[in-house]
Amino acid sequence: MRDVAIIGVGVTKFGELWNKSFRAIGIEAGMKAMEDANLSGNEVDGIFVGNMSAGRFINQQHIDALIADYSGMATNHVPATRVEAGDASGGVAFRQAVMAVASGMNDVVLVGGAEKMTDLDDTSINAIMDSTADAEWEAGMGVTFAGLHAMIAQRMIHDGTATREEIASFAVNSHFHGALNPNAQFRKAITLDTVLRSGPVATPLGMFDCAPISDGAASVVLCPLEDAKKYTDSYVKVSAVAQASDTLSLSQREDITTYGATVAAAQRAYQQAGITAQDIQVAEVHDNYTVAGIMALQDLGFYKRGEAGKAVLEGRCQVGAGPVAVNTSGGLKARGHPIGATGVAQIVEIAEQLRGSADKRQVENAKYGLAQSSGGMGSAVTVSIMEAI
Amino acid sequence: MSTVAREWREIPGRYNLEGTKCENCGSIFFPARDFCPKCRRAGIGKISRYDVCRRGKVFSFSIVHDAPDFNNMLKPYVVAMVQTDDGVMVSAQLVDVDLDKVAIGMPVRAVLRKLSADGASGVIRYGYKFVPDE
Ligand SMILES: [Zn+2]
Numbered sequence: 112m113r114d115v116a117i118i119g120v121g122v123t124k125f126g127e128l129w130n131k132s133f134r135a136i137g138i139e140a141g142m143k144a145m146e147d148a149n150l151s152g153n154e155v156d157g158i159f160v161g162n163m164s165a166g167r168f169i170n171q172q173h174i175d176a177l178i179a180d181y182s183g184m185a186t187n188h189v190p191a192t193r194v195e196a197g198d199a200s201g202g203v204a205f206r207q208a209v210m211a212v213a214s215g216m217n218d219v220v221l222v223g224g225a226e227k228m229t230d231l232d233d234t235s236i237n238a239i240m241d242s243t244a245d246a247e248w249e250a251g252m253g254v255t256f257a258g259l260h261a262m263i264a265q266r267m268i269h270d271g272t273a274t275r276e277e278i279a280s281f282a283v284n285s286h287f288h289g290a291l292n293p294n295a296q297f298r299k300a301i302t303l304d305t306v307l308r309s310g311p312v313a314t315p316l317g318m319f320d321c322a323p324i325s326d327g328a329a330s331v332v333l334c335p336l337e338d339a340k341k342y343t344d345s346y347v348k349v350s351a352v353a354q355a356s357d358t359l360s361l362s363q364r365e366d367i368t369t370y371g372a373t374v375a376a377a378q379r380a381y382q383q384a385g386i387t388a389q390d391i392q393v394a395e396v397h398d399n400y401t402v403a404g405i406m407a408l409q410d411l412g413f414y415k416r417g418e419a420g421k422a423v424l425e426g427r428c429q430v431g432a433g434p435v436a437v438n439t440s441g442g443l444k445a446r447g448h449p450i451g452a453t454g455v456a457q458i459v460e461i462a463e464q465l466r467g468s469a470d471k472r473q474v475e476n477a478k479y480g481l482a483q484s485s486g487g488m489g490s491a492v493t494v495s496i497m498e499a500i
Numbered sequence: 501m502s503t504v505a506r507e508w509r510e511i512p513g514r515y516n517l518e519g520t521k522c523e524n525c526g527s528i529f530f531p532a533r534d535f536c537p538k539c540r541r542a543g544i545g546k547i548s549r550y551d552v553c554r555r556g557k558v559f560s561f562s563i564v565h566d567a568p569d570f571n572n573m574l575k576p577y578v579v580a581m582v583q584t585d586d587g588v589m590v591s592a593q594l595v596d597v598d599l600d601k602v603a604i605g606m607p608v609r610a611v612l613r614k615l616s617a618d619g620a621s622g623v624i625r626y627g628y629k630f631v632p633d634e
Binding site for chain 1: 510513531559560561562563564565566567568569571572574576577579580581589590591592593604615616625627628
């Protein structure tokens with residue numbers, strides 16, 4: 112297997128991009144990444160696209176062909192593959208692309224992630240999100256996606272492993288960083304009180320515990336590490352790409368306050384990279400709900416069970432404040448959560464941090480960065496580790 | 501948008517909490533599984549019907565204020581993960597209950613209720629919900 116490098120990154124602004132189509136945002140991110148990698152376009156020999164549900168959001172299937180066509184790659188007949196894994200679609204697409212380059216099957220691969228959600232009404236969007244859990248035995252019984260996350264939070268509070276305030280503070284951390292990211296959907300810091308007083312969605316979780324509905328796209332370009340210098344001086348090494356699965360339904364688990372797939376993927380990733388959680392200085396975790404962010408910090412090994420909430424509440428996950436800066440992009444909560452784009456946008460943020468191009472949210476001297484992407488109720492999780500060169 | 505066939509085939513589970521049991525290891529499955537994830541090959545041919553206990557306790561719950569489709573008319577409503585007396589975890593709605601009185605550990609039992617009325621195909625879906633077991 113060959114070592115793989117990220118040689119270019121690109122991301123659109125996230126938010127309600129009412130004047131931009133799916134294909135427009137997908138191509139915008141891809142063009143930025145190719146430009147960043149100093150490619151002419153002819154070098155690309157493979158495309159992987161993370162997209163969860165264009166079929167339901169914009170009534171367009173066959174996203175792989177659409178992206179190949181509009182990125183100009185169809186004229187070279189470059190193979191394009193669309194990947195779906197619920198919220199983890201982008202994370203899994205990135206892993207597939209890394210494997211394609213590592214194996215020697217491809218030399219220069221364009222990874223994209225895109226979702227156009229806001230063309231649809233909120234009720235339909237929520238129904239689509241509900242279908243990433245068990246559509247028949249959870250959503251079909253009236254148990255919403257938010258309700259499932261709320262039951263995790265309720266149980267954590269009952270067990271004494273997190274307080275309501277600690278869980279809510281994850282949104283404060285994400286917004287703190289979102290204010291520093293020009294591409295974030297929400298660029299405003301908030302207080303704990305704002306989260307606690309936000310309208311109820313599924314108790315104990317309120318509006319500010321939930322990631323927003325967003326449009327957006329992100330892209331990265333990969334090549335073998337040994338070729339990276341041919342294209343750019345500004346690249347990072349991919350040290351690990353691990354993936355793990357779990358039951359589709361939350362009710363089938365022994366323990367609902369940990370995601371076993373995150374634990375398994377993290378263990379595999381640390382082993383691949385030859386490091387431990389303590390070597391990571393910056394991490395992007397999947398905070399589609401605040402409670403999921405708290406769980407991730409524990410499942411990734413940054414904090415012991417029952418201690419992550421306290422660290423977030425005390426502000427120790429902010430840039431420069433603790434051992435690991437968390438969601439410096441603003442996370443899903445403040446940067447935005449265009450489903451298929453999210454996992455790739457996390458990789459973009461980690462690459463920017465390790466290249467030293469993260470501007471006001473730059474983590475000093477970061478050597479290793481990690482991205483965790485989770486699909487549905489942690490039913491598919493990827494953990495990727497990148498290393499500064 | 502559910503077809504009649506899709507609803508009809510799930511009736512044993514949804515009306516009667518009918519699951520399955522692996523005779524090889526004793527695991528109970530709800531919803532029903534035809535393949536034991538613990539025994540895998542060793543469990544093939546050893547899966548039989550099992551009726552899940554209709555009584556249990558609330559393991560966790562939430563009051564849902566935002567829901568799509570039919571349930572939008574019912575909000576706010578309670579959802580719960582119920583651990584049945586034979587150890588199966590079932591996610592469902594908890595009804596006929598005072599929202600302030602719901603608590604973890606509360607005894608509940610399964611009842612048959614309307615789940616939704618599907619506008620387009622006209623199918624009315626019925627299935628289990630839980631009520632307080634006094
Ligand atoms: Zn078995």
